[in-house]
Amino acid sequence: MVARHNRNPFTRNANTVKLARSRRRGRRTVEDAQNQGVRHSTYLTRLLRSSGDRRWADGSRGSGSGARDPALGIGARVPGLGIRGLDWKLELDTDVSSHFDVAIVGAGPAGSWAAYRLAEAGARVALLDASHPREKPCGGGVTGRAFQLVASAVEALDLPVVSVRTASFAAAGRAAGVSFSSEERAAVTLGVVGRQVFDGALLAAAARIGAVHRAMRVTAIERTASMWTVSAVSERVTCDWLIGADGATSLVRRRVASPFPRSELSVATGYFVRDVSSNEIAIDFDGVPTGYVWSFPRADHLAVGACGQADTVSAPSLLAHTRAWIGRHVKDGGNLQRYSWPIPSLTESALRAECPAGDRWMLLGDAAGLVDPITREGIYFALLSAEHAAASLRGHSPDVEYVQRLRDTIYDELIRAAQLKARFFRPELLALLVRALNRSAHVREIMADLVAGRQTYAGLRRRLLGTLEWGLMFELLRL
Ligand SMILES: Cc1cc2nc3c(=O)[nH]c(=O)nc-3n(C[C@H](O)[C@H](O)[C@H](O)COP(=O)(O)OP(=O)(O)OC[C@H]3O[C@@H](n4cnc5c(N)ncnc54)[C@H](O)[C@@H]3O)c2cc1C
Numbered sequence: 001m002v003a004r005h006n007r008n009p010f011t012r013n014a015n016t017v018k019l020a021r022s023r024r025r026g027r028r029t030v031e032d033a034q035n036q037g038v039r040h041s042t043y044l045t046r047l048l049r050s051s052g053d054r055r056w057a058d059g060s061r062g063s064g065s066g067a068r069d070p071a072l073g074i075g076a077r078v079p080g081l082g083i084r085g086l087d088w089k090l091e092l093d094t095d096v097s098s099h100f101d102v103a104i105v106g107a108g109p110a111g112s113w114a115a116y117r118l119a120e121a122g123a124r125v126a127l128l129d130a131s132h133p134r135e136k137p138c139g140g141g142v143t144g145r146a147f148q149l150v151a152s153a154v155e156a157l158d159l160p161v162v163s164v165r166t167a168s169f170a171a172a173g174r175a176a177g178v179s180f181s182s183e184e185r186a187a188v189t190l191g192v193v194g195r196q197v198f199d200g201a202l203l204a205a206a207a208r209i210g211a212v213h214r215a216m217r218v219t220a221i222e223r224t225a226s227m228w229t230v231s232a233v234s235e236r237v238t239c240d241w242l243i244g245a246d247g248a249t250s251l252v253r254r255r256v257a258s259p260f261p262r263s264e265l266s267v268a269t270g271y272f273v274r275d276v277s278s279n280e281i282a283i284d285f286d287g288v289p290t291g292y293v294w295s296f297p298r299a300d301h302l303a304v305g306a307c308g309q310a311d312t313v314s315a316p317s318l319l320a321h322t323r324a325w326i327g328r329h330v331k332d333g334g335n336l337q338r339y340s341w342p343i344p345s346l347t348e349s350a351l352r353a354e355c356p357a358g359d360r361w362m363l364l365g366d367a368a369g370l371v372d373p374i375t376r377e378g379i380y381f382a383l384l385s386a387e388h389a390a391a392s393l394r395g396h397s398p399d400v401e402y403v404q405r406l407r408d409t410i411y412d413e414l415i416r417a418a419q420l421k422a423r424f425f426r427p428e429l430l431a432l433l434v435r436a437l438n439r440s441a442h443v444r445e446i447m448a449d450l451v452a453g454r455q456t457y458a459g460l461r462r463r464l465l466g467t468l469e470w471g472l473m474f475e476l477l478r479l
Contacts (some may be wrong), residue, residue, distance in 0.1 A: 270305020
Protein backbone atom coordinates (compact mmCIF):
# COMPACT_ATOMS: atom_id res chain seq x y z
CA MET A 1 0.00 0.00 0.00
CA VAL A 2 1.47 3.33 -1.01
CA ALA A 3 1.41 5.97 1.70
CA ARG A 4 -0.26 9.21 0.68
CA HIS A 5 2.35 11.90 0.53
CA ASN A 6 0.97 14.74 -1.42
CA ARG A 7 2.87 17.70 -0.08
CA ASN A 8 3.81 20.18 -2.71
CA PRO A 9 7.47 20.86 -3.40
CA PHE A 10 7.22 24.48 -2.29
CA THR A 11 5.65 24.36 1.18
CA ARG A 12 8.18 22.51 3.23
CA ASN A 13 9.83 23.30 6.55
CA ALA A 14 12.98 25.26 7.15
CA ASN A 15 15.11 22.12 6.96
CA THR A 16 13.82 21.54 3.51
CA VAL A 17 14.83 25.02 2.55
CA LYS A 18 18.36 24.12 3.69
CA LEU A 19 18.09 21.06 1.53
CA ALA A 20 16.97 23.10 -1.43
CA ARG A 21 20.00 25.33 -0.95
CA SER A 22 22.37 22.39 -0.75
CA ARG A 23 20.69 20.92 -3.83
CA ARG A 24 21.36 24.13 -5.66
CA ARG A 25 24.97 23.90 -4.58
CA GLY A 26 25.02 20.36 -5.89
CA ARG A 27 23.54 21.46 -9.16
CA ARG A 28 26.12 24.17 -9.63
CA THR A 29 28.81 21.58 -9.06
CA VAL A 30 27.27 19.40 -11.72
CA GLU A 31 26.91 22.30 -14.10
CA ASP A 32 30.60 23.03 -13.58
CA ALA A 33 31.28 19.44 -14.46
CA GLN A 34 29.07 19.73 -17.51
CA ASN A 35 30.99 22.78 -18.61
CA GLN A 36 34.09 20.67 -18.41
CA GLY A 37 32.40 18.05 -20.55
CA VAL A 38 31.91 15.48 -17.79
CA ARG A 39 28.72 13.37 -17.67
CA HIS A 40 26.53 13.70 -14.55
CA SER A 41 26.37 10.07 -13.80
CA THR A 42 30.11 9.52 -13.89
CA TYR A 43 31.08 12.66 -12.14
CA LEU A 44 33.01 12.15 -8.91
CA THR A 45 31.39 14.75 -6.76
CA ARG A 46 33.26 16.82 -4.28
CA LEU A 47 31.13 18.63 -1.80
CA LEU A 48 32.46 20.98 0.76
CA ARG A 49 29.86 22.20 3.10
CA SER A 50 28.97 22.96 6.63
CA SER A 51 26.75 20.51 8.43
CA GLY A 52 24.17 22.02 10.76
CA ASP A 53 21.02 20.30 11.94
CA ARG A 54 20.92 17.19 9.75
CA ARG A 55 17.22 16.58 9.66
CA TRP A 56 15.79 15.81 6.21
CA ALA A 57 12.58 16.67 4.50
CA ASP A 58 10.93 13.50 5.72
CA GLY A 59 11.72 14.43 9.34
CA SER A 60 14.34 11.71 9.85
CA ARG A 61 17.74 12.47 11.30
CA GLY A 62 20.72 11.81 9.12
CA SER A 63 23.32 9.94 11.10
CA GLY A 64 25.88 7.38 10.19
CA SER A 65 26.10 5.47 6.99
CA GLY A 66 23.11 5.12 4.77
CA ALA A 67 21.62 8.49 5.70
CA ARG A 68 18.86 9.52 3.35
CA ASP A 69 19.96 12.74 1.74
CA PRO A 70 17.97 13.90 -1.22
CA ALA A 71 20.68 16.44 -1.99
CA LEU A 72 23.11 13.64 -2.63
CA GLY A 73 20.95 11.05 -4.23
CA ILE A 74 18.31 9.18 -2.28
CA GLY A 75 19.49 6.08 -0.54
CA ALA A 76 23.16 6.85 -1.21
CA ARG A 77 25.38 5.09 1.30
CA VAL A 78 27.45 7.93 2.60
CA PRO A 79 30.07 7.11 5.23
CA GLY A 80 30.37 9.74 7.90
CA LEU A 81 27.22 11.65 7.07
CA GLY A 82 25.56 13.09 10.10
CA ILE A 83 28.53 14.15 12.17
CA ARG A 84 26.87 17.18 13.68
CA GLY A 85 28.41 20.59 13.92
CA LEU A 86 31.47 19.72 11.89
CA ASP A 87 32.68 21.16 8.66
CA TRP A 88 33.33 18.20 6.52
CA LYS A 89 34.52 17.34 3.12
CA LEU A 90 32.68 14.65 1.28
CA GLU A 91 33.81 12.82 -1.76
CA LEU A 92 31.45 10.22 -3.07
CA ASP A 93 30.91 8.20 -6.18
CA THR A 94 27.27 9.05 -6.67
CA ASP A 95 25.21 11.48 -8.67
CA VAL A 96 24.52 14.63 -6.69
CA SER A 97 21.68 15.59 -8.94
CA SER A 98 19.71 12.36 -9.14
CA HIS A 99 16.85 13.38 -6.81
CA PHE A 100 14.38 16.04 -7.86
CA ASP A 101 11.25 17.65 -6.50
CA VAL A 102 9.59 16.95 -9.82
CA ALA A 103 10.63 14.73 -12.73
CA ILE A 104 8.87 15.36 -16.02
CA VAL A 105 8.87 12.66 -18.67
CA GLY A 106 8.65 14.28 -22.10
CA ALA A 107 9.97 17.63 -23.31
CA GLY A 108 7.24 18.59 -25.74
CA PRO A 109 5.34 21.85 -25.15
CA ALA A 110 3.63 20.48 -22.01
CA GLY A 111 6.76 19.11 -20.35
CA SER A 112 9.10 21.96 -21.18
CA TRP A 113 6.62 24.62 -20.17
CA ALA A 114 5.84 22.88 -16.87
CA ALA A 115 9.60 22.60 -16.26
CA TYR A 116 10.01 26.28 -17.00
CA ARG A 117 7.25 27.35 -14.62
CA LEU A 118 8.35 25.01 -11.84
CA ALA A 119 12.04 25.93 -12.07
CA GLU A 120 11.07 29.60 -12.14
CA ALA A 121 9.22 29.05 -8.85
CA GLY A 122 12.26 27.44 -7.23
CA ALA A 123 11.53 23.73 -7.60
CA ARG A 124 14.26 21.33 -8.57
CA VAL A 125 13.06 19.87 -11.85
CA ALA A 126 14.33 17.12 -14.13
CA LEU A 127 13.10 17.10 -17.72
CA LEU A 128 13.64 13.69 -19.28
CA ASP A 129 13.57 13.30 -23.05
CA ALA A 130 16.13 11.83 -25.42
CA SER A 131 14.51 12.92 -28.65
CA HIS A 132 15.79 16.49 -29.11
CA PRO A 133 16.53 18.02 -31.53
CA ARG A 134 13.62 16.54 -33.45
CA GLU A 135 10.67 17.38 -35.64
CA LYS A 136 7.45 16.10 -34.12
CA PRO A 137 4.80 14.98 -36.63
CA CYS A 138 2.51 18.01 -36.52
CA GLY A 139 0.91 20.74 -38.59
CA GLY A 140 2.72 23.25 -36.42
CA GLY A 141 -0.27 25.58 -36.18
CA VAL A 142 0.17 27.64 -33.01
CA THR A 143 -2.66 29.95 -32.03
CA GLY A 144 -2.19 33.44 -30.64
CA ARG A 145 -3.42 32.29 -27.24
CA ALA A 146 -0.67 29.63 -27.17
CA PHE A 147 2.03 32.16 -28.07
CA GLN A 148 0.67 34.47 -25.37
CA LEU A 149 1.02 31.78 -22.69
CA VAL A 150 4.74 31.43 -23.31
CA ALA A 151 5.46 35.06 -24.21
CA SER A 152 7.56 35.61 -21.07
CA ALA A 153 10.07 33.03 -22.33
CA VAL A 154 9.66 32.69 -26.08
CA GLU A 155 8.93 35.58 -28.40
CA ALA A 156 6.94 34.38 -31.41
CA LEU A 157 8.38 37.04 -33.66
CA ASP A 158 11.93 35.85 -32.89
CA LEU A 159 11.11 32.42 -34.35
CA PRO A 160 10.73 31.57 -38.05
CA VAL A 161 6.94 31.66 -37.72
CA VAL A 162 4.73 32.02 -40.78
CA SER A 163 1.98 34.42 -39.79
CA VAL A 164 -1.16 33.13 -41.47
CA ARG A 165 -3.02 35.72 -43.58
CA THR A 166 -5.86 33.67 -44.96
CA ALA A 167 -7.52 30.34 -44.43
CA SER A 168 -9.50 28.49 -47.07
CA PHE A 169 -12.18 25.92 -46.31
CA ALA A 170 -13.50 23.41 -48.82
CA ALA A 171 -16.46 21.04 -48.65
CA ALA A 172 -18.87 19.53 -51.19
CA GLY A 173 -16.68 20.75 -54.03
CA ARG A 174 -16.88 24.42 -52.99
CA ALA A 175 -14.39 26.64 -51.22
CA ALA A 176 -14.53 29.78 -49.11
CA GLY A 177 -11.79 32.05 -47.81
CA VAL A 178 -11.37 33.80 -44.47
CA SER A 179 -8.74 36.45 -43.89
CA PHE A 180 -7.10 37.79 -40.78
CA SER A 181 -6.77 41.55 -40.50
CA SER A 182 -3.33 43.13 -40.68
CA GLU A 183 -3.72 44.34 -37.09
CA GLU A 184 -4.28 40.76 -36.01
CA ARG A 185 -1.35 39.53 -38.07
CA ALA A 186 1.01 41.89 -36.21
CA ALA A 187 0.39 39.95 -33.02
CA VAL A 188 0.53 36.52 -34.70
CA THR A 189 -3.11 35.50 -34.49
CA LEU A 190 -2.30 32.15 -35.95
CA GLY A 191 1.26 31.16 -36.71
CA VAL A 192 2.83 28.07 -38.19
CA VAL A 193 6.22 26.93 -37.01
CA GLY A 194 8.27 23.73 -37.18
CA ARG A 195 8.19 21.77 -33.96
CA GLN A 196 11.94 21.37 -33.85
CA VAL A 197 12.10 25.15 -33.58
CA PHE A 198 9.14 25.73 -31.24
CA ASP A 199 9.75 22.83 -28.88
CA GLY A 200 13.50 23.51 -28.99
CA ALA A 201 12.90 27.12 -27.90
CA LEU A 202 10.74 26.00 -24.97
CA LEU A 203 13.28 23.38 -23.90
CA ALA A 204 16.10 25.93 -24.07
CA ALA A 205 14.05 28.38 -21.98
CA ALA A 206 13.40 25.70 -19.34
CA ALA A 207 17.10 24.79 -19.18
CA ARG A 208 18.09 28.46 -18.97
CA ILE A 209 15.93 29.04 -15.94
CA GLY A 210 17.32 26.02 -14.10
CA ALA A 211 15.48 22.86 -15.13
CA VAL A 212 17.88 19.95 -15.62
CA HIS A 213 17.42 18.30 -19.01
CA ARG A 214 18.50 14.66 -19.23
CA ALA A 215 18.58 12.90 -22.59
CA MET A 216 16.78 9.85 -21.21
CA ARG A 217 14.28 7.63 -23.01
CA VAL A 218 12.36 6.43 -19.97
CA THR A 219 11.74 2.69 -19.97
CA ALA A 220 10.65 1.95 -16.40
CA ILE A 221 8.85 3.71 -13.59
CA GLU A 222 8.66 2.42 -10.02
CA ARG A 223 7.36 3.95 -6.85
CA THR A 224 7.93 3.47 -3.15
CA ALA A 225 6.11 5.04 -0.22
CA SER A 226 7.89 8.35 -0.59
CA MET A 227 9.31 8.68 -4.07
CA TRP A 228 9.40 7.63 -7.71
CA THR A 229 12.30 6.04 -9.54
CA VAL A 230 12.34 6.78 -13.25
CA SER A 231 14.83 4.77 -15.30
CA ALA A 232 16.30 4.67 -18.77
CA VAL A 233 18.70 2.00 -19.99
CA SER A 234 21.77 3.46 -18.34
CA GLU A 235 20.51 6.15 -16.03
CA ARG A 236 17.85 6.84 -13.44
CA VAL A 237 16.48 9.68 -11.36
CA THR A 238 14.27 9.78 -8.31
CA CYS A 239 11.63 12.38 -7.52
CA ASP A 240 8.82 13.36 -5.18
CA TRP A 241 6.35 14.17 -7.95
CA LEU A 242 6.12 12.54 -11.35
CA ILE A 243 4.68 14.37 -14.36
CA GLY A 244 3.78 12.48 -17.51
CA ALA A 245 4.09 14.84 -20.51
CA ASP A 246 5.13 12.07 -22.85
CA GLY A 247 2.44 12.45 -25.47
CA ALA A 248 -0.32 10.32 -26.92
CA THR A 249 1.39 6.99 -26.26
CA SER A 250 2.49 8.03 -22.75
CA LEU A 251 4.41 5.47 -20.70
CA VAL A 252 3.54 7.38 -17.54
CA ARG A 253 -0.13 7.18 -18.43
CA ARG A 254 0.18 3.43 -18.92
CA ARG A 255 1.84 3.20 -15.50
CA VAL A 256 -0.65 5.29 -13.50
CA ALA A 257 -3.84 4.81 -15.55
CA SER A 258 -4.57 3.05 -18.83
CA PRO A 259 -3.65 3.82 -22.45
CA PHE A 260 -6.15 5.43 -24.80
CA PRO A 261 -8.23 2.84 -26.65
CA ARG A 262 -8.26 3.11 -30.45
CA SER A 263 -11.73 4.64 -30.38
CA GLU A 264 -10.34 7.66 -28.47
CA LEU A 265 -7.55 8.39 -30.94
CA SER A 266 -7.27 10.05 -34.32
CA VAL A 267 -4.87 8.83 -36.96
CA ALA A 268 -2.91 11.75 -38.36
CA THR A 269 -0.57 11.27 -41.25
CA GLY A 270 0.84 13.18 -44.18
CA TYR A 271 3.91 14.70 -45.76
CA PHE A 272 6.26 17.60 -45.24
CA VAL A 273 6.44 19.08 -48.73
CA ARG A 274 9.93 20.54 -48.99
CA ASP A 275 10.93 23.76 -50.76
CA VAL A 276 7.37 25.10 -51.06
CA SER A 277 5.70 27.71 -48.86
CA SER A 278 2.73 30.05 -48.65
CA ASN A 279 0.96 32.23 -46.10
CA GLU A 280 -2.42 30.55 -46.40
CA ILE A 281 -3.69 27.54 -44.55
CA ALA A 282 -6.06 25.21 -46.37
CA ILE A 283 -8.63 22.92 -44.77
CA ASP A 284 -10.50 20.47 -46.99
CA PHE A 285 -13.27 18.35 -45.48
CA ASP A 286 -14.04 16.36 -48.62
CA GLY A 287 -13.35 12.65 -48.54
CA VAL A 288 -12.31 12.34 -44.89
CA PRO A 289 -15.03 11.20 -42.48
CA THR A 290 -14.69 12.83 -39.00
CA GLY A 291 -11.64 14.75 -40.14
CA TYR A 292 -10.04 16.83 -42.85
CA VAL A 293 -6.96 17.45 -44.97
CA TRP A 294 -4.83 20.39 -43.90
CA SER A 295 -2.00 22.30 -45.49
CA PHE A 296 -0.01 24.45 -43.06
CA PRO A 297 2.79 26.64 -44.44
CA ARG A 298 6.12 26.70 -42.62
CA ALA A 299 9.09 28.94 -43.46
CA ASP A 300 10.59 26.55 -46.04
CA HIS A 301 8.03 23.79 -46.49
CA LEU A 302 4.37 22.84 -46.15
CA ALA A 303 3.02 20.39 -43.60
CA VAL A 304 0.19 18.65 -45.42
CA GLY A 305 -1.74 15.86 -43.78
CA ALA A 306 -5.07 14.29 -42.98
CA CYS A 307 -6.67 13.14 -39.77
CA GLY A 308 -9.67 11.02 -38.94
CA GLN A 309 -10.96 8.99 -36.01
CA ALA A 310 -8.80 5.86 -35.72
CA ASP A 311 -11.73 3.45 -35.63
CA THR A 312 -13.27 4.86 -38.83
CA VAL A 313 -10.28 5.50 -41.13
CA SER A 314 -6.94 3.83 -41.78
CA ALA A 315 -3.54 5.49 -42.06
CA PRO A 316 -2.83 4.12 -45.59
CA SER A 317 -6.13 5.48 -46.94
CA LEU A 318 -5.47 8.89 -45.36
CA LEU A 319 -1.99 8.93 -46.78
CA ALA A 320 -3.22 8.11 -50.29
CA HIS A 321 -5.88 10.81 -49.96
CA THR A 322 -3.25 13.34 -48.84
CA ARG A 323 -0.95 12.44 -51.69
CA ALA A 324 -3.74 12.92 -54.19
CA TRP A 325 -4.59 16.28 -52.56
CA ILE A 326 -0.97 17.42 -52.90
CA GLY A 327 -1.01 16.34 -56.54
CA ARG A 328 -4.07 18.52 -57.19
CA HIS A 329 -3.19 21.58 -55.10
CA VAL A 330 0.57 21.97 -54.67
CA LYS A 331 2.59 23.08 -57.65
CA ASP A 332 6.05 21.48 -57.65
CA GLY A 333 5.13 19.41 -54.60
CA GLY A 334 7.48 16.55 -55.36
CA ASN A 335 9.91 16.47 -52.43
CA LEU A 336 7.84 14.60 -49.86
CA GLN A 337 8.78 13.36 -46.39
CA ARG A 338 6.19 11.20 -44.67
CA TYR A 339 5.05 11.51 -41.05
CA SER A 340 2.42 9.83 -38.93
CA TRP A 341 1.37 9.95 -35.28
CA PRO A 342 -1.79 9.45 -33.19
CA ILE A 343 -3.72 12.37 -31.69
CA PRO A 344 -5.94 11.84 -28.64
CA SER A 345 -9.48 12.73 -29.73
CA LEU A 346 -11.63 11.80 -26.79
CA THR A 347 -15.36 11.22 -26.83
CA GLU A 348 -17.63 12.99 -24.38
CA SER A 349 -17.84 10.00 -22.04
CA ALA A 350 -14.07 9.48 -22.08
CA LEU A 351 -13.49 13.17 -21.33
CA ARG A 352 -15.91 12.99 -18.40
CA ALA A 353 -14.13 9.92 -17.05
CA GLU A 354 -10.59 11.28 -17.40
CA CYS A 355 -8.62 11.62 -14.15
CA PRO A 356 -5.35 13.40 -14.97
CA ALA A 357 -3.77 13.36 -11.48
CA GLY A 358 -3.43 11.25 -8.36
CA ASP A 359 -1.11 10.54 -5.49
CA ARG A 360 2.08 12.43 -6.49
CA TRP A 361 1.50 12.20 -10.24
CA MET A 362 0.00 14.34 -12.97
CA LEU A 363 -0.59 13.90 -16.70
CA LEU A 364 -0.26 16.88 -19.03
CA GLY A 365 -1.06 17.67 -22.65
CA ASP A 366 -1.65 14.72 -24.98
CA ALA A 367 -0.95 12.27 -22.16
CA ALA A 368 -4.09 13.64 -20.48
CA GLY A 369 -6.13 13.64 -23.71
CA LEU A 370 -6.13 17.44 -23.95
CA VAL A 371 -6.77 17.96 -27.65
CA ASP A 372 -9.76 19.59 -29.32
CA PRO A 373 -11.48 16.59 -30.97
CA ILE A 374 -12.69 18.72 -33.91
CA THR A 375 -9.77 20.99 -34.80
CA ARG A 376 -7.14 18.71 -33.19
CA GLU A 377 -5.47 21.76 -31.65
CA GLY A 378 -3.34 20.39 -28.83
CA ILE A 379 -0.38 22.71 -28.34
CA TYR A 380 -2.38 25.38 -26.52
CA PHE A 381 -3.98 22.86 -24.18
CA ALA A 382 -0.60 21.24 -23.52
CA LEU A 383 0.81 24.62 -22.48
CA LEU A 384 -2.25 25.52 -20.44
CA SER A 385 -2.13 22.20 -18.59
CA ALA A 386 1.53 22.93 -17.78
CA GLU A 387 0.52 26.28 -16.29
CA HIS A 388 -2.10 24.57 -14.17
CA ALA A 389 0.25 21.81 -13.06
CA ALA A 390 2.89 24.29 -11.91
CA ALA A 391 0.32 26.45 -10.12
CA SER A 392 -1.33 23.45 -8.48
CA LEU A 393 1.98 22.12 -7.21
CA ARG A 394 2.22 25.25 -5.09
CA GLY A 395 -1.08 24.54 -3.38
CA HIS A 396 -1.98 22.22 -0.51
CA SER A 397 -3.55 19.40 -2.50
CA PRO A 398 -1.85 19.62 -5.88
CA ASP A 399 -3.56 16.65 -7.50
CA VAL A 400 -7.06 17.70 -6.43
CA GLU A 401 -6.45 21.28 -7.46
CA TYR A 402 -5.00 20.26 -10.83
CA VAL A 403 -7.97 18.05 -11.70
CA GLN A 404 -10.36 20.86 -10.78
CA ARG A 405 -8.46 23.43 -12.82
CA LEU A 406 -8.47 21.17 -15.88
CA ARG A 407 -12.18 20.47 -15.47
CA ASP A 408 -13.00 24.18 -15.27
CA THR A 409 -10.79 25.42 -18.07
CA ILE A 410 -10.14 22.57 -20.51
CA TYR A 411 -12.27 19.46 -20.14
CA ASP A 412 -15.55 21.37 -20.13
CA GLU A 413 -14.58 23.04 -23.40
CA LEU A 414 -13.40 19.78 -24.96
CA ILE A 415 -16.66 18.10 -23.90
CA ARG A 416 -18.59 20.78 -25.83
CA ALA A 417 -16.41 20.09 -28.86
CA ALA A 418 -16.96 16.34 -28.51
CA GLN A 419 -20.74 16.91 -28.37
CA LEU A 420 -20.58 19.04 -31.50
CA LYS A 421 -18.27 16.71 -33.37
CA ALA A 422 -20.81 14.13 -34.52
CA ARG A 423 -22.87 16.84 -36.26
CA PHE A 424 -19.98 18.99 -37.35
CA PHE A 425 -18.51 16.46 -39.77
CA ARG A 426 -21.85 15.70 -41.48
CA PRO A 427 -21.55 16.58 -45.20
CA GLU A 428 -24.82 18.60 -45.05
CA LEU A 429 -23.52 20.84 -42.31
CA LEU A 430 -20.11 21.30 -43.91
CA ALA A 431 -21.73 22.28 -47.21
CA LEU A 432 -23.91 24.81 -45.38
CA LEU A 433 -20.87 26.12 -43.55
CA VAL A 434 -18.96 26.82 -46.75
CA ARG A 435 -22.02 28.45 -48.29
CA ALA A 436 -22.47 30.62 -45.19
CA LEU A 437 -18.77 31.55 -45.23
CA ASN A 438 -19.12 32.78 -48.79
CA ARG A 439 -22.25 34.76 -47.94
CA SER A 440 -21.70 36.23 -44.51
CA ALA A 441 -18.89 38.41 -43.17
CA HIS A 442 -20.12 37.55 -39.65
CA VAL A 443 -19.69 33.83 -40.21
CA ARG A 444 -16.23 34.47 -41.66
CA GLU A 445 -15.30 36.46 -38.55
CA ILE A 446 -16.51 33.67 -36.30
CA MET A 447 -14.62 31.07 -38.29
CA ALA A 448 -11.43 33.15 -38.13
CA ASP A 449 -11.82 33.39 -34.37
CA LEU A 450 -12.51 29.67 -34.07
CA VAL A 451 -9.41 28.75 -36.04
CA ALA A 452 -7.29 31.25 -34.12
CA GLY A 453 -8.53 29.84 -30.82
CA ARG A 454 -10.39 33.02 -29.82
CA GLN A 455 -13.90 31.64 -30.06
CA THR A 456 -14.85 29.06 -27.44
CA TYR A 457 -17.44 26.37 -28.13
CA ALA A 458 -19.34 27.69 -25.10
CA GLY A 459 -20.34 30.87 -26.91
CA LEU A 460 -20.36 29.53 -30.47
CA ARG A 461 -24.05 28.76 -30.91
CA ARG A 462 -25.19 32.10 -29.53
CA ARG A 463 -22.76 33.97 -31.77
CA LEU A 464 -23.81 31.98 -34.83
CA LEU A 465 -27.47 32.73 -34.04
CA GLY A 466 -26.64 36.41 -34.39
CA THR A 467 -25.54 35.83 -37.99
CA LEU A 468 -29.09 34.85 -39.05
CA GLU A 469 -27.72 31.94 -41.07
CA TRP A 470 -30.79 29.84 -40.34
CA GLY A 471 -29.82 26.76 -42.34
CA LEU A 472 -26.58 26.47 -40.48
CA MET A 473 -28.30 27.13 -37.17
CA PHE A 474 -30.99 24.56 -37.90
CA GLU A 475 -28.33 21.90 -38.48
CA LEU A 476 -26.43 22.92 -35.37
CA LEU A 477 -29.53 23.06 -33.18
CA ARG A 478 -30.33 19.46 -34.05
CA LEU A 479 -27.58 18.57 -31.59
C1 LIG B 1 0.05 14.99 -37.47
C2 LIG B 1 -0.34 15.90 -36.34
C3 LIG B 1 -0.64 17.24 -36.60
C4 LIG B 1 -0.95 18.10 -35.54
N1 LIG B 1 -1.14 19.43 -35.81
C5 LIG B 1 -1.34 20.29 -34.78
C6 LIG B 1 -1.41 21.69 -35.00
O1 LIG B 1 -1.23 22.17 -36.12
N2 LIG B 1 -1.63 22.51 -33.94
C7 LIG B 1 -1.80 22.02 -32.68
O2 LIG B 1 -2.03 22.81 -31.75
N3 LIG B 1 -1.72 20.70 -32.43
C8 LIG B 1 -1.46 19.82 -33.43
N4 LIG B 1 -1.33 18.49 -33.18
C9 LIG B 1 -1.40 18.03 -31.79
C10 LIG B 1 -0.09 18.40 -31.07
O3 LIG B 1 1.01 17.91 -31.82
C11 LIG B 1 -0.06 17.80 -29.67
O4 LIG B 1 -1.29 18.04 -29.04
C12 LIG B 1 1.06 18.41 -28.84
O5 LIG B 1 2.32 18.13 -29.40
C13 LIG B 1 1.01 17.88 -27.41
O6 LIG B 1 2.14 18.30 -26.70
P1 LIG B 1 2.71 17.40 -25.51
O7 LIG B 1 3.84 18.17 -24.94
O8 LIG B 1 1.60 16.95 -24.64
O9 LIG B 1 3.26 16.06 -26.22
P2 LIG B 1 4.32 15.88 -27.39
O10 LIG B 1 4.46 17.11 -28.18
O11 LIG B 1 3.91 14.63 -28.09
O12 LIG B 1 5.69 15.64 -26.63
C14 LIG B 1 5.93 14.45 -25.94
C15 LIG B 1 7.42 14.31 -25.76
O13 LIG B 1 7.64 13.18 -24.92
C16 LIG B 1 8.74 12.46 -25.41
N5 LIG B 1 8.63 11.08 -24.92
C17 LIG B 1 7.71 10.15 -25.25
N6 LIG B 1 7.93 9.00 -24.60
C18 LIG B 1 9.02 9.23 -23.82
C19 LIG B 1 9.76 8.41 -22.92
N7 LIG B 1 9.43 7.14 -22.67
N8 LIG B 1 10.85 8.94 -22.30
C20 LIG B 1 11.21 10.23 -22.53
N9 LIG B 1 10.55 11.05 -23.38
C21 LIG B 1 9.47 10.54 -24.02
C22 LIG B 1 8.63 12.59 -26.92
O14 LIG B 1 9.89 12.36 -27.53
C23 LIG B 1 8.18 14.04 -27.06
O15 LIG B 1 9.29 14.91 -27.16
C24 LIG B 1 -1.01 17.60 -34.21
C25 LIG B 1 -0.73 16.26 -33.96
C26 LIG B 1 -0.38 15.42 -35.01
C27 LIG B 1 -0.04 13.98 -34.71
